[in-house]
Amino acid sequence: MREWRLPDTLPLALERLWVYLPDPEMTGDAIVQQLRGMPNGQDVVLLVSPSLQAEPALMAYADDPANLCACLDQAAQTRWLLQPGAVALLVALLARQLKVTRISPYQTHGGITRPAAFFGRESLLARVLNREPGNYLLVGGRQLGKTSLMKAIERRFVGHPHVHCRYLSLRDHRLAVRLAAELGLPEDTGIDALVAAMSASAEGRRVLLLIDETDLFLRDEAQHGYPQLSALRAISEEGRCHFMLAGFWDLYEAVTLDFASPLRNFGEVIHVGGLEDEACHALATEPMSRLGVHFAALDLPRTLVAACGRRANLVAIVCQQLLSQLGRGERVIDARQLHAALGSDPVFDALAGWARLTPDPLANRIDRIVVYRLACAQLGPGAERGVALEDVLAAFDAAGVAVEAETLRRALARLQLAYVIRRDDSGARFVFAVPLFATQFQLEEARALQQRELQALALAEPSG
Template structure:
């Protein structure tokens, strides 16, 4: 199998795929013949697919229909890595060709032992180690086993510990957890949609529940009724999907929800969450 990584563009994804295979001169019909008659099988990873999928929705899914036709011949497969827009047009748009030829896989937290390795092994290659295993485990727990957050903290540690220091202490980790880059990442949590009402609903859900730690559908319906909010069940369900995809909440087996990253929760609770919530429901 020949594998290719392609960063999605809004308009020219098929042309980008042709370019990767040095077949940019071919028409779509000729390119399809090239793929379907090749002795190879092709796997294309299309990264950051949200803008591309949204563009496709607005242009009759022409490229996605072409990709589906290639996939149906079993000589080419496509992995679209995206977020809310990719999910939205797979599950909620029945005209989308993605719905007919794709399966959804949601990425979960990194396995615990892999988190340990991610925190320790790169440091070891730099001649650095931690003062104890417990310090590493504490960091991983605070970050909810989220790989990119562990990477941000480790980058901070490498950049900010003293040149002669070889042991990373819990105090060093504590400073890293309060680093500007990590807090900026948390501040951007509400960028999961470009739609202003969807973003507002996400804020209402989060600010209205984060102090509880755990909540369920009944809690949310109670908030909507108490404050007379114009949020229907479909809009609420989509908000919960966005918050889940954004690794902010996790749905438990009993149907309740919990927040996944303790450090994120604490960073918000240090502010006036109740005031923010009242500001949102007063709009």
């Protein structure tokens, strides 16, 4: 048994295989007994058939879905040796003999790390890769692909002759401590010394530091007068290092709403929203095709992409649900299966989290009222296309609740940034960014929830 580490360019979610080359003198039953005693855990075993006589027993063992085993029979070995496209032959073999969910290339959590699983964002990548190093501020809601984009940028700069790129994800507000741990330096090392250490390791190349999940850091910085951000700005102005910061509302506020923030005019602001339409279609079809799986009708992938609002992680989750519905040997996805996948629990779990986008309870309540008002409009008898600003204001007025214009403006900006709502093509009305979003509500429930939120807001208002 030999471990075979697979390249991350392989279009499957497999990091390694255990390759088993039995003794040519062994019988099929003896080989099966050996396989049953091997402690391979959840790893896939690629069994290389030693003879035609042993193959019936080996193929029967590999055909059992409980066994994470694929058998490379004698005929397949010949094709592998003589025909071009060995990778495609291996992928096809694994897809035929293993449950497709075990090797599915769809990554449904965290940033995309395998190049073959990353689709689109070419224009955003070009804005960073095809220029001299500069500062960038990557703003967008959670699960929209900021981390995947940063990891793609880091991959593209590997081995670059002029740029040394490093990715850092913050777990809390302590930027210097986290960076020091990454560099193997004492945790009390200052920002200047940390940048000097990165510059030394860059061997004359320009340094680009990608800092992900910055919201807690920025919130702490705002409370303490921006000491570290001021240092980053000074370091950047001296040309010693450039930065890309990624985050959600706290980053957006620091960039656009806080005139005291060192991030004002610090760098180019890049908004991350839905994936390009063609990239979404490729995400829904190309990994499926590599597994030998196809849609029964050409319009089904377009239906999938439209329902997901071009949100890449939702497309991946739906595709993973589609694969989980396929029985052994099934390779065609029909409309019934797509409908079931779109309404599955993992999809609705991915849509959750919008009700508390900030630490501010009042801001969250305003957000929820806007969402419930839009749900009522789209689910009501008239099935309105969306709501205009005056419709939202009318809901507050009808409840006798005064809402400041700036408070509502921020709520609308926050919900758009989170990709919960967007402006329609006319720009005059707001609609759900993801059409599936409305299906998590019932009309009467949305009305009741909107009313209760407005009542709570009215009670919270200071009496005159």
